[in-house]
Each structure stands twice: as structure tokens, then as C-alpha cells.
Amino acid sequence: MKVRDVMTSDVSVVSSSSSIREAASQMKKLNVGSIPVCDSSNRPVGIVTDRDIVVRNVSEGMDCNTSVDNVMSKNLITVSPDTDIHEAANIMADNQIRRLPVVDNNQIIGMLSIGDLAVRDVYVNEAGDALSNISEPSRPTM
Numbered sequence: 001m002k003v004r005d006v007m008t009s010d011v012s013v014v015s016s017s018s019s020i021r022e023a024a025s026q027m028k029k030l031n032v033g034s035i036p037v038c039d040s041s042n043r044p045v046g047i048v049t050d051r052d053i054v055v056r057n058v059s060e061g062m063d064c065n066t067s068v069d070n071v072m073s074k075n076l077i078t079v080s081p082d083t084d085i086h087e088a089a090n091i092m093a094d095n096q097i098r099r100l101p102v103v104d105n106n107q108i109i110g111m112l113s114i115g116d117l118a119v120r121d122v123y124v125n126e127a128g129d130a131l132s133n134i135s136e137p138s139r140p141t142m
Helices: 020-030 050-058 085-095 114-118 121-135
Strands: 034-038 044-049 099-104 107-113
Touching: 020 034, 020 050, 034 107, 044 050, 044 099, 085 099, 085 114, 107 114
Parallel strands: none
Antiparallel strands: 034 044, 099 107
16 A cells, blocks of 8 residues: 555645644644645745644744745655655654654645544554654664
8 A cells, every 4th residue: 555545635734934823723624734835836935833832833832834844854755656655664663753744746745644544454563663662752872
């Protein structure tokens, strides 16, 4: 099974100049924990998560009108729609992330979340393993 078979294809995005307030409002409206950040060509340039907002904005006492560019995660890890679902689960586990933007021809076309994996009975164990690895504290590298 491929990522395209389980991803969410109706994806809302924000621009890097959008405010934290706008991004948080979209997250609330959509009941999601992250929003991809795209340029004017719909090319993903980052992702802003609820955690980014709390850790990089609220805890630093920044204004809610601060632009997303100041708090978003810029080291974006993506998959293609043709990525095998097992490989995607491993990518999530290896990188300790819960959401993967799905990109085709440099355009965002979907999102894959741990939840998308978990709802497929055949992938329950892999999703659980990925979530377990994601939830582990980061280990220092030597």
C-alpha cells in the first residue's frame, strides 16, 4: 500500500508571512496539530505545529501577530505519494515526527499522520511502534 492510499488530500496551508494567530486559528478550525507552510507556488518550505507555537512563541513572550516564519520548523521531511506505507512509518519513527507532508512535483498534495496509519488494521503494530519511537526522548549523539 502506498501513502496516496491513506493520506489526507484536503490540506490547508499558510504562508511564512501568516501570523501565529492565523495558523493557530486554522489548526483550531480544522482540529489539527500542524499546518504546512508553503510559498506562493504551493511549494512547502516548512511546517508549523502546535508545539512550535507554544515552545517558540508563547514561552518566549512573542506576540500572536509574529509571523509563522519565526517559529516554524524549517527542516521539512516529506514523502511522495508513491512511498510505501511501511517506509513512511519508518521515516516517522526515525525522525520522531507524527506528520509527514506528501509532495509531488514540489507541490504539497497531502498529509500523512500517525492516525492515518493507525486506522488501517494491518498497520496498527507499525503505527504503534512508530508512535513509541516518536515519543521516546531524544538520545544525545556522540
